[in-house]
Amino acid sequence: MSRNMMGIYTIWLRDVRRFWRDRPRIIGATIQPALFLFLLGTGLGRGIVGAFGNDIRGDYLTFIYPGIIGMSILFTSIFSAISIVWDREIGFLKEVMVAPISRWAVAVGKAFGGSTVAVFQGSLMLIFAPFINVHITPAIVITLIPVIFLIAFSITSIGIVVAARMHSMQGFQIIMNFLVLPMFFLSGAMFPITNLPRWMAILVAINPLTYGVDALRGVILGFSNYSLIANMSIISGFGIAMIIAAMIIFGKVE
């Protein structure tokens, strides 16, 4: 195995192992989306159905369920990428930076690590399906895994681009407020993206998570705005652009 491949594998393995060991994080990251789904979903669902007409095709809880899975992928991916900043603060990043592997390999290893973790965390959301009368077949699961992986890979790569230049966790709030939460609210996770004001429609259209949530909804509930192929092409294109940016930026970090 080449030096850089081994480096990518090592960084991936570290992320996966740390995630697996951090049970409180797994539990926390499962409960938070569940609160959105069951509490917010139930509360809002009582009045919202009529307002959206046929756009949500039935039950509100069911409608937001794929969106909540998208949220779980979003948060997990960003947290994984931001762990670079944490590694920098505790000094471990230096150990990686002086290792005889190329810097770009560090970015790629981190992107794969974050994606793998998000696939696990996103799939864990499927345990809520029976409570909201969504029927998950093995075929759905098999389609879902690569879809989740691609979404997670793109988002982790965005996170790496941001984290590469960050030197303290103090910037984390800014990332939450200016990147993560807008991406979530503007993705169509909580409401249909039809008939939006123009400014908002534009923001929704340039948000990569929009296509991720749409793809998840298509696979899980069987209805979507765009075809699966279209959604996946957009996300993949975005992911490739972001990972290349991450590789370049990481190569220049001192």
Added chain:
Amino acid sequence: MNIIEVVNLSKSFKAKKGTITAVKDVSFNVRMGELFGFLGPNGAGKTTTINILCTLLTPTSGKALLNSFDVVTNPNEVRQSIGLVFQEPSLDEKLTARENLEFHAMLYNVPKAVREERIKYMLAMVGLYDRKDDLVNTFSGGMKRRLEIARGFLHHPRVLFLDEPTLGLDPQTRNHIWEYIHQLRKKEEITIFLTTHYMAEAENCDRVAIIDYGEIIAIDSPSDLKKEIGGDVITVIAEDRDKAKKTIEEEYNFSVIENDEGLHFEVENGETFLPKFIKKADFKILSISLRRPTLEDVFLKLTGRRIREESAEANTALKIHARRLMR
């Protein structure tokens, strides 16, 4: 043969007002197999130089070769040739001791066939074998340092950089760490590049470069450096300091350094000089002491200042405190 060759190396950083030159036109060589020391106060440019040699920083100008690889054009070959123990901890505390070494071995391409064996050996060498499956966050400061030293040796580097390896540790732990380093040095063919502001550590080196304000002001073996001091150092506290100073300067023709601790001067043969000096003295001596010169005396003579050990300690304490707060 030289394992490290540094020629006219400089590094400047952009600051709010103008630029700060941390390393100024520095040239030196490190011979294969030696224990080479960088001695100087905090902020003298020790860490900056190390960071350039280990490819973490690019030099503003000049050239540095390590194991005959250029640090700018062949960073990966240089990185494979070196091991590092940083001034600040760089372990993954959420992983076990063994896992930290395992990840290091993987990053440095230690073949899988020998990996386990090597990890076990290094853990045993630093006395951590029994704790190998414990998470690093349960370790004391000294244990973490030992683990980092084991990690530094793990991939058979040609040069091991130890950047203030015992900073912030108590004297007993400090000695302990050095025992491990000396033992390992005997077993592995390795060059050690040490930075320190502890005199005792510098005394152990084969050669020492004294660095101040980014420049090397002397480079030699500790014994030869101390030869610059003319023999032994005598410190006198007299009732009438001015009179004593005048006598020493005029009758004996010694140059006297005066500070809070008293009058200091150097004589070639202290033991035979002292009795005669005391007998002849026409001023009241309150105390008198004789000691062999240390590198601190060399530094004092070359710069007129002491190495600011206290401020460095305080600085470290603050950093450690800040780190705790962040957790």
